[in-house]
Amino acid sequence: MVRNWVEEASRDSFKRRARIEGFRSRAAYKLLEANRKFKLIKHGDIVVELGAWxxxxxxxxxxLVGETGLVIAVDIRKFxxxxxxxxxxxxxxxxxxxxLQKILDTLNxxxxxxxxxxxSPHLTGIRDIDTSKQIELTEKSYEISLELLKKRGSIMLKAFECDELRILEERVKSSFSYFKRFIPSATRKTSSELYLIGMSRL
Ligand SMILES: C[S@@+](CC[C@H](N)C(=O)[O-])C[C@H]1O[C@@H](n2cnc3c(N)ncnc32)[C@H](O)[C@@H]1O
Structure with missing residues (x-):
């Protein structure tokens, strides 16, 4: 009960902060925290975000990329x-x-x-269904990232904890010099959400 209350208060405070700071969602703070920790995005970078609405x-x-950089945001929903x-x-x-071709055309x-x-999928609350839909999106995102990334480029991919994730993690480890799991402070404590961070593509 106390934990739920603390959790709600923390979510509300991220939401309020997002409104004040002009962000469309509190997810902004997940990326900003990851960036403080891992220095993924630099001024002038080209960034592609999948599932961005x-x-x-x-x-x-x-x-983070500033006026000399570019962000390409992709989602099934209309922005x-x-x-x-x-x-x-x-x-x-x-x-x-x-x-993938639409992104490549944009990148020219x-x-x-x-x-x-x-x-991430629309959650049903049924763990097996939600994790299998999530791993499909995470694996597809990983495949797309390999087609788009520069050598030494980086990824940050949302995933849910599940057995299949171990296999994907091994693939990420073999293609990037640095690998880490990351759980942002803005992620609910009850959630199985995490992000796979891969840096310096080999
Ligand atoms: C957690 S939300 C993203 C929040 C967003 N990153 C932000 O900062 O506001 C997950 C998104 O994934 C998108 N999504 C789910 N399946 C998708 C698919 N097959 N193709 C593209 N986007 C998808 C959903 O439409 C939803 O907008």
Missing amino acids: PGGMTQAASR KEFNEPNIITIQSDILEEDT GKLVDVVISDA
């Missing part, structure tokens, strides 16, 4: 237009094969410094 993380990434000039949106399903031959995936 409504766009809190996208806005945080936009501030409300952003005021930030360094954000481009693509409305597309990342599980569909043509989404350039490679990407960082791929973030915050994609």
Whole structure:
């Protein structure tokens, strides 16, 4: 009971802060915290975010890359237009094969410094269904990231704790010099959400 109350208060405070600081969602703070810890995104970088609606993380990434950088935000849902000039949106399903081509067309031959995936399914509350849909999105995000990333580029991919995750983690470890699991402070304590961080692609 006390824990629930503390949890609610903390979520509300992130939501309030997001409103005051002009972020569309409290997810922005998950990326900002990860960036303080791992220095994933630098000024001038090109960032692709998969599963980006409504766009809190996208806005945080936009501030981190600055006016010389670019953020491409992809989601199956239609975005409300952003005021930030360094954000481009693509409305597309990342599980569909043509989404990668749409991103590549937007990049026009350039490679990407960082791929973030915050994609997650509409949760049913049935653990097996939710984790199998999540691992599908996380694996697809990982495959897309390998097609887009520069050598030495980095990833931050949302995942849920499950057995299949171990296999994906081994793949990430073999393609990146540095690997870590990360659970942001803004993630609910009751959630099995975590992020796979891979840095310096080999
Ligand atoms: C947790 S929300 C993302 C929050 C966002 N990163 C932010 O900062 O506001 C998860 C998103 O994943 C998207 N999503 C789920 N399945 C998808 C798919 N197959 N293709 C693209 N986006 C998907 C959902 O539409 C939803 O907007």
